[in-house]
Amino acid sequence: MxxxxxxxxxxxxxxxxxxxxxxxxxxxxxxxxxxxxxxxxxxxxxxxxxxxxxxxxxxxxxxxxxxxxxxxxxxxxxxxxxxxxxxxxxxxxxxxxxxxxxxxxxxxxxxxxxxMFSLQVLGAVVQLERAVIVERTKSGMKAAKARGKLAGNPGLRERRPEAIRTVSLARERAYLNELIASAQTWLPTVRQLRPQHSWDNVVLILNRQGHDWTVERLRRAVHRMAREKLVEPELLARSPRRPPEHRLMRIVAGIAIADPELSLRDIAAQLDQMHERPPRGGRKWQPSSIRALLDEARRFGLMRS
Structure with missing residues (x-):
């Protein structure tokens, strides 16, 4: 057979x-x-x-x-x-x-x-480049030491005020340039939520989008942008102690605008993690409550239909 x-x-x-x-x-x-x-x-x-x-x-x-x-x-x-x-x-x-x-x-x-072979070659190039940089740095420091010179900026080593001021200004410029370059990835969310919502909630939503902010770093960034008059100073105002009218509606709208691909259940999970209580009581948010708040946000013009 x-x-x-x-x-x-x-x-x-x-x-x-x-x-x-x-x-x-x-x-x-x-x-x-x-x-x-x-x-x-x-x-x-x-x-x-x-x-x-x-x-x-x-x-x-x-x-x-x-x-x-x-x-x-x-x-x-x-x-x-x-x-x-x-x-x-x-x-x-x-x-x-x-x-x-x-x-x-x-x-x-x-x-x-x-x-995979091409990728391995790239990895080898990176390791070689790092090794060459380390070797050049060590050789330069050794040669400087042989000539009786110390490595580094002599002005900083001697704590000269003008040298310290120059380095500080350079760091500030680099920091501001980095903020401006990345602003469109995080600033719209900050503008949507501040000052109605706390910095903790804003950071939580931003990090849900793939960022890695802390409250201290985000506040410092907004302060720096406001000092340069690149953002509205109102963003730095203190959040209200008592929830303002339609507070939950604004939170839900902010989450949905920050990530339009989130489902109603995804938004409900975020609100549970933020320890926000549902408007009609209960411990867990339901998709129906999220939908109602989104509809209300559209009526108030916070979101497009």
Whole structure:
């Protein structure tokens, strides 16, 4: 009797998920989305922001949503990471979750042996670069010591006021530039919620979007922007001790505006975590209560229909 042929099931089709980061000045001429669609990406997430910004909340949220077997696709490596070391960290995170990575214009595809080899070469280059920097630093310090000189800024070492002031101003400028570059990823949420809601609640919502704020850091950032007259000083006003009228409606609207993809149950879970009590009593929020507050927010013009 002839042996029945052994048919193996076809491998599961990979989900190609595209990620595009569009700089503010290039958003009208950028072709990343078209290239990702042509490559077969059925879902594409876009991040809008200045290239100097290190904040990538859309990417952080997307990585958390990817599952084993998915492939994260970008047009170029610089669209994903701000440095080679950052790129390797992101890919290592993806690999630990069973997610592959592919760059359309670079020879990087972690689902193929050739792509993994290219990635290993990149890693070796980073290690070599770090070793060279360390060796140069040690050689420079040794040579300076042989000439009777101490490493570092002599003005700072001697605590000269002008040197300390120069370094302090440089740090302040760098800090402000970083805030301005990343503002569009967090400032709209702050404007939506402050000062009606506490800094703790604002930080909780921002971190749900993929940020890593603390209350102290966020207050300092808003203070700095207000000092430069880049934001309204009213954002720094003290939150009311007693809940204002329609307080819950504003909280729900703020959460929904910050992340439009959240379901009614997701919003209810956030309110439970914030220890907000439902308007009609009870311990847990229900989707029907969320829907009613969202409808009310639309009637008051806080949200678009």
């Amino acid at each position: 002839a042996k029945a042929p052994n048919f193996s099931p076809p491998p599961p089709q990979q989900r190609l998920i595209g990620y595009a980061r569009v700089s503010t000045g290039d958003q009208f001429k950028d072709t990343q989305v078209d290239e990702l669609r042509a490559a077969g990406c059925h879902r594409i997430q876009q991040e809008h922001g200045a290239s100097a910004s290190s904040a990538r909340p859309v990417l952080a949220k997307l990585i958390k949503e990817l599952t084993a077997g998915d492939v994260l696709v970008v047009v170029r490596l610089d669209r994903l990471a701000r440095s080679v070391s950052h790129l390797l960290d992101v890919i290592e995170n993806l690999e630990e979750r069973g997610v592959h990575f592919r760059s359309l214009r670079d020879p990087i595809d972690t689902s193929t042996p050739q792509g």
